[in-house]
Amino acid sequence: MKPDSDLHDHFAQLRRADHAAAPAWNPRWTQSATLAPRERLSQLPVWRWAVGAMAAVALTGSALWLHRPVSQASPDLAQALPEFFNSSASEPLFADLGLTDTQPSDALLPLHLTIALP
Amino acid sequence: MERETADQLETLHPDAFGWALHCCSGDLSRAEDVLQNAYLKAASGQVQFSGASSFKTWWFGVIRLTALEEFRKQRYRDSLLAKLWSRWTGDSTDPSPNPAHRVELDERSAALQRALSRLPNRQAEVLHLVFYQDLHLREAAIVMKVSLGSARQHYERGKAKLRSLLTPSLENPHET
Numbered sequence: 001m002k003p004d005s006d007l008h009d010h011f012a013q014l015r016r017a018d019h020a021a022a023p024a025w026n027p028r029w030t031q032s033a034t035l036a037p038r039e040r041l042s043q044l045p046v047w048r049w050a051v052g053a054m055a056a057v058a059l060t061g062s063a064l065w066l067h068r069p070v071s072q073a074s075p076d077l078a079q080a081l082p083e084f085f086n087s088s089a090s091e092p093l094f095a096d097l098g099l100t101d102t103q104p105s106d107a108l109l110p111l112h113l114t115i116a117l118p
Numbered sequence: 119m120e121r122e123t124a125d126q127l128e129t130l131h132p133d134a135f136g137w138a139l140h141c142c143s144g145d146l147s148r149a150e151d152v153l154q155n156a157y158l159k160a161a162s163g164q165v166q167f168s169g170a171s172s173f174k175t176w177w178f179g180v181i182r183l184t185a186l187e188e189f190r191k192q193r194y195r196d197s198l199l200a201k202l203w204s205r206w207t208g209d210s211t212d213p214s215p216n217p218a219h220r221v222e223l224d225e226r227s228a229a230l231q232r233a234l235s236r237l238p239n240r241q242a243e244v245l246h247l248v249f250y251q252d253l254h255l256r257e258a259a260i261v262m263k264v265s266l267g268s269a270r271q272h273y274e275r276g277k278a279k280l281r282s283l284l285t286p287s288l289e290n291p292h293e294t
Contacts (some may be wrong), residue, residue, distance in 0.1 A: 004249070007280065011249035014227040015136060016145035022135035023150055030124040 127160065133251055137178050140246045141185035144231055148188065156184045171260050175253065178261045181242075202255050233283035241276030244269055 106114060127134075135153055137188050142148040156177075159165045167173055234242045240262065246257035259269035 007249050010230045014230050017227045018136040018139055019132040022278055024134045025131045030161050030166050039119050
């Protein structure tokens with residue numbers, strides 16, 4: 001009697017069952033190297049499609065946000081900015097330089113350049 | 119691909135499917151995917167038979183490697199959320215063969231598959247290659263990429279364990 005014949009019998013039975021379940025031989029498997037990946041494309045897991053779709057939506061959203069139209073009316077700065085210095089009308093904001101019609105350096109000028117206002 | 123190689127692949131196809139099925143823990147659709155990927159590798163020239171071993175040994179090594187690659191990809195795809203959900207619901211992955219396939223098997227074959235799924239991987243692999251595929255232990259060692267001594271050790275231990283699993287009533291009379 002063949003040694004381990006009990007195990008051989010078990011495996012032979014399993015082998016017959018597996019062979020019956022085996023897919024039929026397809027000659028394309030050994031002919032076309034490009035067909036199989038295209039066929040498997042539909043078998044990609046759903047999460048890959050979902051991640052791809054979410055990335056596309058995020059890209060489109062950020063592109064739209066960056067290129068959104070800028071409002072045409074520029075704001076009125078006088079009203080928009082706060083008032084820093086508050087001066088009354090009687091008191092000048094800055095010290096007066098005391099400019100008069102004739103400056104102290106006028107005497108240095110040649111005579112023909114000295115303009116005398118009426 | 120050369121005509122001769124294609125003919126050899128066609129001849130080996132049923133056994134190759136059985137081996138792919140074993141590498142995929144009895145999952146029919148995964149086994150078909152693995153086998154198609156292996157054919158694609160051969161057709162595109164990614165793997166080539168060098169003649170260093172027998173054609174069957176080489177081809178089974180390719181299928182085993184492809185199944186391992188597919189397994190790693192599948193594990194990567196499994197999101198953390200899915201793992202947490204399965205842990206929460208207690209719906210862990212069953213190492214025993216696919217139920218759809220098991221229905222088609224007779225009781226004896228189903229018992230064998232259940233027993234094989236309870237053995238360590240290496241032991242189940244070497245037993246499948248020797249008893250199912252009729253390979254020599256040396257050829258099985260090449261397919262499994264282990265030394266002959268290691269393959270023999272897995273073979274002897276696996277055989278003893280498998281026998282004890284297949285005949286539980288003899289060893290444990292009180293167990294049903």
